[in-house]
Amino acid sequence: MNANSDSPKKLYEIIIDSILKKIDQNQFSFEAPICTELQLMEEFQVSRITAKRAITELEYQGILYRKRGVGSFVVRDIFQRRAKMSNPASNTPAVFAFLLPYTFKQNNIFNMIAKINAKFNSSNCFLSLFITDGNRSKERMILKQLLEQNIAGVLIYPASTDFNLDLLNQFVFRSIPVIISDQPVTTPYLYNILCDNVMGARKLTEHLISLGHRKICFFSESSIACTPSVAERLGGYLDALRSAGLSAEPEHIIPKVADTSPESLRQYIRTIKDSGVTAIICENDGVAFRLMEACAAISLKVPKDISICGFCNDYDNITSICQNEELMAEHIGDIFLESLTPDRNLPHRVLVPATLCAKASTGPCPE
Numbered sequence: 592m593n594a595n596s597d598s599p600k601k602l603y604e605i606i607i608d609s610i611l612k613k614i615d616q617n618q619f620s621f622e623a624p625i626c627t628e629l630q631l632m633e634e635f636q637v638s639r640i641t642a643k644r645a646i647t648e649l650e651y652q653g654i655l656y657r658k659r660g661v662g663s664f665v666v667r668d669i670f671q672r673r674a675k676m677s678n679p680a681s682n683t684p685a686v687f688a689f690l691l692p693y694t695f696k697q698n699n700i701f702n703m704i705a706k707i708n709a710k711f712n713s714s715n716c717f718l719s720l721f722i723t724d725g726n727r728s729k730e731r732m733i734l735k736q737l738l739e740q741n742i743a744g745v746l747i748y749p750a751s752t753d754f755n756l757d758l759l760n761q762f763v764f765r766s767i768p769v770i771i772s773d774q775p776v777t778t779p780y781l782y783n784i785l786c787d788n789v790m791g792a793r794k795l796t797e798h799l800i801s802l803g804h805r806k807i808c809f810f811s812e813s814s815i816a817c818t819p820s821v822a823e824r825l826g827g828y829l830d831a832l833r834s835a836g837l838s839a840e841p842e843h844i845i846p847k848v849a850d851t852s853p854e855s856l857r858q859y860i861r862t863i864k865d866s867g868v869t870a871i872i873c874e875n876d877g878v879a880f881r882l883m884e885a886c887a888a889i890s891l892k893v894p895k896d897i898s899i900c901g902f903c904n905d906y907d908n909i910t911s912i913c914q915n916e917e918l919m920a921e922h923i924g925d926i927f928l929e930s931l932t933p934d935r936n937l938p939h940r941v942l943v944p945a946t947l948c949a950k951a952s953t954g955p956c957p958e
Contacts, residue, residue, distance in 0.1 A: 602637050606645035609635075614654070614665060624662025625655070647701075651720060653708045668712065685716040685743035687927050690733060692725040692750045699904060703916035710924030716743070716931075723750045734758040744927045748773045752817055768930040768938070770923055775819045775940075783940040784922050786914035788820050788902075791945030792827030795872050795900050795912060798947055800835050803956035804870040804898065807832070808843045808863050810882065811874040815846040821874045824902060828872055842866055856885040860897075869897060869956045876901035879909050883952065894954030910953040913946040 600608070610626060619625045631642035646663050649655040655663045689704070707718050721737075723730040730750045737745065738761055745762055747754065752774060759769050763780055770782040799807050809828045815821050825844070832839050843866070845859065860882060863871065873879040879901030883893050893899050900910035922941045929935045 602635065602641050603645040603648065606631055606635055606637070606642065607648055610645070610649060611654075614669060619665055621665060621667060623664075624658070625665050627662040630662075650705065651708065651718065653712050653717070656705070666712070683741075685714075685927075685931060686719050686741070687711075687716065687744040687746065688719050688721060688737050688742050690721045690723055690730060690745070690747040692723050692730075692748055699914070699916045703920045706917045706920035707924050707927075710921070710928065714928055714931075716927065718746075725750050727751050727753065727755070731755050731758060738762070742767060744768045744770070744930055746770045746772060746923055746927075752819060768926060768935070770926060772919065772923075773820065775823060780938050782926055782938045784919050784926075785820070785942065786912070786919075787942045787945050788823035789827040789830065791902060791912035791914070791947075792824040792872065793831040794827075794945060794947040795902070795910070796828050796831035797835075798910070798949060799870045799872070799898060799900070799953065800831070800837070802870075802898070802953060805837060805956070806840070806843065806866070806868045806870075807837075808845065808868045808871045810845045810848075810859075810863075810871050810878065812848045812851055812878050813874055818874075824872075824874060840866075843868060851881070853881075853885065853888065856881055857889050860885045860889060860891065864891065864897060870953070871897065871899045873899065873901045876903045876905040876909050876911050879911070879952070880906060883909070893952050896957060898953040898956075900953055904948050908951045910950045911948050913948050915943045915946060918943050 613619055613625060626646065628639055628642045628646065631637065631645065632639055635642070646655060646657070650657065650663070653666060654669060656666055657663045691700070704718065704720070711717060721733045723733060727750045730747075734745075734755055735758065738758065742762075744767055745759070747759075747769070749771065754771065754774070754776075756778065759781065762769050768782060770784055772784050775785060775788075776783050796807060807828075809825055811818075811821050811825070813821050815825055829839050848855070848859070871879075871882060873882060879899050882899055886893050886897060886899070891897055898910075902912045904911040904913040922943070926936070
């Protein structure tokens with residue numbers, strides 16, 4: 592079957608309609624996958640990206656779930672869910688908005704969304720995803736649009752530390768809960784759920800110290816002064832050094848990198864290595880990955896010559912901190928569901944414990 596490119600609908604929407612039609616006509620089995628990416632690619636003559644987009648959209652809606660290496664299956668309560676969706680007047684679902692600064696690629700964010708939807712499954716609630724592209728103006732536009740809709744709550748990964756508080760206040764004034772994640776906030780009437788950044792950086796530093804490293808660099812591309820989460824990670828790094836009786840040398844703390852070009856990063860690595868540093872803690876895994884590329888370009892081997900670790904657990908080969916997004920999702924789901932009852936809790940902060948994930952990018956201190 593060829594998807595008609597002249598259709599006003601997008602290709603992935605045509606695929607979604609086809610899958611929903613099969614479900615409505617009971618042309619599936621709960622025990623077998625209703626589709627796979629490869630099968631959709633062949634049937635509709637589309638790319639893997641398009642096939643995956645269709646499946647992912649249905650997963651967002653809680654209609655499909657995926658078994659790795661097998662395919663996508665229909666959820667067991669699909670007919671109850673479809674009945675509610677087809678008769679919204681009698682049972683209007685509660686829609687919660689999730690604003691992300693990027694199109695998620697990491698499994699951790701996908702698992703977080705899936706976990707929230709799993710909590711929502713039996714409560715006639717849905718999570719609606721909005722991508723801000725890390726642009727504060729776009730984030731502002733989306734928030735204004737949401738104020739015109741019947742939104743039950745807002746979960747936001749802010750595009751910047753200046754997170755449009757004037758608009759978020761409008762939700763709060765209407766008794767709509769607002770949850771800020773990823774960045775620590777001090778505003779007392781907003782919920783705040785995030786990984787314990789201090790604990791995470793402390794665990795990374797202690798891990799490196801246990802491997803014999805004594806000169807450890809903290810490296811940030813973002814401005815530490817303007818990024819509270821990174822400032823907390825710096826605090827954990829300093830605390831671990833003090834507890835081990837080690838001093839933090841000013842030249843071993845890179846608080847903001849103005850030029851992130853490959854050549855600039857290679858020069859940073861040369862300078863850091865020449866100062867005697869044997870390990871680097873980066874603000875996140877993306878920075879760690881770019882520094883590892885810089886090391887490879889100047890023939891430094893990781894971790895034989897220098898150990899590098901990050902934060903967020905986005906790569907399979909980088910020692911990092913798992914932020915326990917699934918546990919965050921549990922708290923987020925609880926807050927939103929409680930907000931629909933008379934017994935809702937007051938806004939509060941939830942610090943989720945950080946977990947060290949030691950991988951191939953860290954090793955013993957070189958002699």
